Amino acid sequence: MSEKKIIAVVGATGQQGGGLARAILDDPERRFALRALTRNPDSESARALAARGAEVVAADLDDEASLTKAFEGAYGAYLVTAFWEYNSVEREQHQARAMAAAAKAAGLRHVIWSTLPDTRLHLRDDDRAPTLHGRYKVPHFDSKAEAEAFFVEAGVPTTFLSTTFYFEAFLDFFRPVRDPDGVVALHLPMAGGRLPGIAAEDIGRTAFGVLARGPELAGETISISGENLTGEEYAAAFAKQLGTDVAYRPMGVDQLRASGAPGADDLANMFFYYAEHEAAFAGVRDPEAVRRLNPRLQDFTTWLAGHRDAFGEL
16 A cells, blocks of 8 residues: 555546646655546546556445445545436435545545536626526535535535536537638627636646645635636637637627527526626636646646637638
8 A cells, every 4th residue: 555645536537526637646746646536447447547556446426325335444535416417406416415424434634526616606696697406506616615614614624615617618518610701709698797617627726736735725605717717818819829810799688598508597697697697717827826736727828828729720
């Protein structure tokens, strides 16, 4: 058994957990040992982690007993759910309760819960954002925020890592496109507001910084972003990198809501919250503060330069 502190990483083959897994394995000081939790230990990604020295363990977030077993002997854990795989507040919160109970049973000394703000603090009485799933405004935000209480009630030393929009969403959902009039345009439902974004890899790297600081950060909420830009500023960065004019043409949230895309109501309310309550969301995200935990934090220009080929010629 390694004498290093073991970090159990949920979703170690995914975006957030994968970033942390790589940060642990790439750490020149070798401060932690990686225990990669995954539903499929035989996947190519899991085998690649094992080849680099990770302990790969099968775990089911719907099964508290499997989680308790997977956490045994670990020092800490990174806990994240995959709401969009099932689009269910009930299931997400069942999984969060199971993780909190398992972390308590295993005696973990420092846990990170990947979370988001409770938008109802600002949207509860705002009919412009319809109530969804019975009592939520942005279900995939509000559910995670509610679940924070599970860790507090269980007495698990937990840091709450409040994430944000992934830059990777520009690779598929919000790619610049050539409009019918021939103009290359970026369409975001943000009006003139700032949209905090972050590279998915940097969520994991920042989590590593939190774990390296230790339980002194338990009880804290750390709100992260790599850069807080307006739609105009994102479009300008695209123009510079792509070598062509890119216009910012904001879409309305009602247009997104009517798109028929999976989770469109949830996402429309999310962007409404971003734009209408900029101070509450973008205002608490300071990339320079994040950089103290993650010195390699990428701004949008840096991320875009590393993904230039994915956008081809427009």
